[in-house]
């Protein structure tokens with residue numbers, strides 16, 4: 332089926348609206364969806380739902396305290412972040428960390444990066460990643476009951492702290 | 496802009512599993528640390544970011560130089576051509592901000608500036624080739640990270656605008672042609688098993704269980720907590736399973752319903768070789784049937800690349816460039832049919 336607005340691209344978004352028993356269907360392409368603001372709204376809405384779900388689950392997150400927080404660099408507020416479920420700048424990680432961690436954990440099943448690092452980065456950050464990698468390997472070794480590797484990794488992790 | 500005339504390297508239809516896997520796309524999402532992200536940026540800041548990154552990208556020392564297109568200065572048809580060739584995303588196409596894309600000569604690598612993230616490095620490869628595609632973006636990422644300061648956090652890795660991309664910022668998307676699985680009504684099974692192992696599968700031209708042309712895009716859902724290599728290694732295990740499934744059913748179909756299948760494919764070929772007007776919806780469906788025919792060695796005269804490229808050529812941006820005019824809907828259907836006839840009747 333082609334987009335009912337532009338007729339140029341295949342419809343990838345299908346919207347059913349029911350108002351007073353009247354069902355209307357709209358089939359449009361992603362581009363038109365974006366232009367009409369339909370996609371943006373839809374995604375925000377579903378992510379927002381997910382977010383409130385997490386907040387309820389994790390009652391230890393104090394939304395009252397978060398409510399007044401604001402990033403001084405990009406001016407992101409908690410209110411806005413909750414609504415759009417997107418970050419405004421790199422500093423938001425620190426400002427809204429308490430709220431972001433369970434959110435990110437829910438999406439990825441993890442909250443620790445173990446991939447590559449940029450060339451231009453301070454040594455401290457590089458060490459943190461290295462350490463996280465070792466800890467993950469240790470976890471896996473224990474899971475596999477490979478105690479020899481686990482002991483070796485545990486020693487490595489110990490030494491790591493001393494070097495720091 | 497002459498790019499519309501060029502053959503598309505990543506559609507050449509060669510390589511691993513080319514009969515089922517059309518292409519592999521890898522993208523890395525990156526942001527600058529010293530600017531707000533696109534959600535919070537002012538038009539003036541977007542302009543600054545765009546100028547700054549275009550300058551940095553143009554000066555990179557690479558074997559393959561980039562051509563830079565400033566999207567905000569281009570007309571709509573030219574932008575559409577880039578979009579139809581998968582060099583920019585629909586988000587990038589429709590943004591109101593100053594934005595650019597840098598593309599290598601062979602169109603394998605493109606760098607989108609001011610998309611959802613400040614930087615999106617993308618690489619396209621023919622058929623199933625995630626390692627090569629990753630390496631292409633990875634090495635540019637390394638070089639770029641020496642000259643710009645990335646938004647990076649030791650806990651969350653590369654910080655992206657949307658939390659779904661945080662960590663590696665790596666998304667590998669494999670475009671698959673699965674007509675036999677759709678026809679035998681088993682796509683639901685494939686969707687369920689992929690979702691269980693954290694993959695996203697969606698229709699390429701339309702959603703649901705039978706999207707136009709039976710093209711699907713399979714991609715990794717999570718980007719944090721696994722290394723880039725792990726993400727790719729896992730895909731190398733998963734994708735061949737789907738390929739095997741599709742291939743088995745193609746064989747079974749041709750054994751059990753050979754005449755039926757042949758009839759569908761040859762009829763599609765007949766219509767495309769003689770139609771005088773065709774909608775883009777019908778064109779996609781019939782081209783899909785021909786693609787299956789070529790891959791099953793029923794239609795032996797037409798190269799796979801020609802069929803692959805027709806999927807792009809029949810779209811409005813390319814049609815308008817090829818025939819050199821702004822076209823209304825009805826005229827477009829006529830030129831689309833002309834183009835397909837011309838391409839197929841060569842063989």
Ligand SMILES: [Zn+2]
Nearest residue numbers: 334337360363
């Ligand atoms: Zn549309």
Ligand SMILES: [Zn+2]
Nearest residue numbers: 402405420423
């Ligand atoms: Zn901020």
